[in-house]
Amino acid sequence: MFLMIHPAGAIRVRFSQVRVSAVRSCSNWLGRSKLLATRKGQRRRKKDEGQTTNLLMHRLRVTADKSAYDVVVGRGAWRALRRFPVARYSRVFVLTERALWNRWGKQFLRESGLKRVHCVLVPPGETSKTLKMVERVASELLEGGADRRALLIAFGGGVIGDLGGFVASTYMRGIDCVQAPTTVVAQVDSAVGGKTAVNVGAMKNLVGTFHPPRLVLADPVVLTSLGDRAFRSGLYEVVKHAILDGPAFFLELEARFDSLRSSDPESLEPVLLQAVKVKVDVVGRDEREAGLRRVLNLGHTFGHALEEATAYRRFLHGEAVGWGLLGVARLGQRLGLLGRDESERVAALVRRVGPLPPIQDLAPAKILELLPRDKKAIGGRIHWVVPERIGKIRIVPDVPAAVVRAAFRDIQGQV
Ligand SMILES: NC(=O)c1ccc[n+]([C@@H]2O[C@H](COP(=O)([O-])OP(=O)(O)OC[C@H]3O[C@@H](n4cnc5c(N)ncnc54)[C@H](O)[C@@H]3O)[C@@H](O)[C@H]2O)c1
Ligand SMILES: [Zn+2]
Structure with a gap:
């Protein structure tokens, strides 16, 4: 990565x-x-x-x-x-x-x-x-x-x-x-x-x-x-780790995805192992979140705002991250960082995990208002974790509100 x-x-x-x-x-x-x-x-x-x-x-x-x-x-x-x-x-x-x-x-x-x-x-x-x-x-x-x-x-x-x-x-x-x-x-x-x-x-x-x-x-x-929902909720975090890790893991996940949904321990094991390795790698180099560990926040900036906007009642954490991954894929595309093909691959894998609770009723203005309250914001500046490619991440401190709003509207339109 x-x-x-x-x-x-x-x-x-x-x-x-x-x-x-x-x-x-x-x-x-x-x-x-x-x-x-x-x-x-x-x-x-x-x-x-x-x-x-x-x-x-x-x-x-x-x-x-x-x-x-x-x-x-x-x-x-x-x-x-x-x-x-x-x-x-x-x-x-x-x-x-x-x-x-x-x-x-x-x-x-x-x-x-x-x-x-x-x-x-x-x-x-x-x-x-x-x-x-x-x-x-x-x-x-x-x-x-x-x-x-x-x-x-x-x-x-x-x-x-x-x-x-x-x-x-x-x-x-x-x-x-x-x-x-x-x-x-x-x-x-x-x-x-x-x-x-x-x-x-x-x-x-x-x-x-x-x-x-x-x-x-x-x-x-x-x-x-x-339960099925709790299990799937965790898979969004696995997808996040695959985006961080790189093409090999992402490809493996795409290939194995249907067998994972069964929660069969034998099929899950290699995927869990690879996903844990990603976390182990990051923590090993930045235990106190001085820099690199921030990449683990991929999908979480939108995700936390969605959780807060719905008083933590509508989404399981991983589901909010699922929407967040869709959001940053669109954001990366709108910023001209992430190519359309890769953005669509990320979106397709997130979609394969299963249905997400709706976000269509949430006002973009409300979500934008909640973003700087994210604990990962520094001095009110949001540090967006944006995929540039699968396996390549960029931290972008200032993204114009209009671009964020447009990315959020994009995913609201993806029913
Ligand atoms: N410390 C960190 O770095 C870090 C990272 C990510 C998330 N978190 C925190 O983790 C929490 C979310 O974790 P979670 O999704 O595991 O939620 P959770 O611990 O609430 O578990 C989800 C549900 O599954 C049930 N459950 C747990 N294990 C089960 C099993 N084997 N079989 C059947 N039911 C089981 C629980 O009773 C609960 O109802 C949040 O509070 C989040 O802030 C912390
Ligand atoms: Zn998380």
Whole structure:
């Protein structure tokens, strides 16, 4: 992937040159292998289901300025906890949601080998990402005997990951956290990178910290219980990562797309892996969002405004990003940066994910008014993340309002 910051001199970045992690070796508690992409091809009996399954785990390494940790992706990923030094911790807590834990808790405990955990349950959904909930979870940790050597495992989607990460970063000035993401959004995006946050009033992620996890475990099997809409919502973020990554991943996604829609873990695995690599690569080079990490905001400028304009009720996050990707493709085209063919390819892939909630009733003036409120705006200036090609991104600080309005109108017309 190339990144170009415009107009103050070009900063070009090519992913293929990155030292990162994806297929390099490291020797730590997880691995004896020289390969970071650990292929565990051995056949293992699934005792509970009486069937045989092929385990395929891939280990990526985030090596950033202030942290280094593994991201294990693939069927059987939870088993990687067996090699994690759990005995070093005084107690292990799992932050999760009741229905999710009822469905997957036993399997998680069996595979991870954890003997005693203390569960802290919170209600599902964005409404749990509040300071009030932080207080409640911290109180439950205290009552459960958590001291500074306690470990918190965030077992859930992006909400649990953000909340759990925030609690872990502040409880007794910081305890260790493991992320066990259970949605597509969380696996390819939120669980990696160490950004934690809760919302304040209507302002999303207003209060937050950087608190990198000790380990991330992304098993696609858990995605089989996701509802169709939540699953598809995560695929928009996968499309975003493919646009950032380059033609090879984008082409692969186009070719495999129909099989992905089934949420079959085996078909999903290579795509998830590639999508996670994109995040790992970016975070490895810009953990604190000083520059490059902003590319992850692709599609999010329009997306956040759409979420806010509809009080977070109409769109799942990924759906708003889906519209946002359509919007920046048109914006890139109108700015003369992105060719028509590539713009249409991006739009076609977004459309293949499925139907999006409508935006036709939203006044462009309202959306434009909300754009500078995006937290990624600096001094009221919006830094647009615009594709110039698939795999080549440009940050454009000032786009005339008329062009933004026209791009938004374009996508409103694309029913
Ligand atoms: N920290 C970051 O870098 C970052 C990045 C992207 C998004 N986020 C945050 O992530 C959140 C969105 O994450 P999300 O889309 O995962 O939402 P979510 O955590 O609310 O999960 C979506 C829904 O799926 C349910 N669910 C979760 N796992 C399931 C499973 N395996 N089976 C069945 N149901 C399951 C949840 O109960 C919830 O109702 C937002 O708050 C967003 O701000 C953070
Ligand atoms: Zn997102």
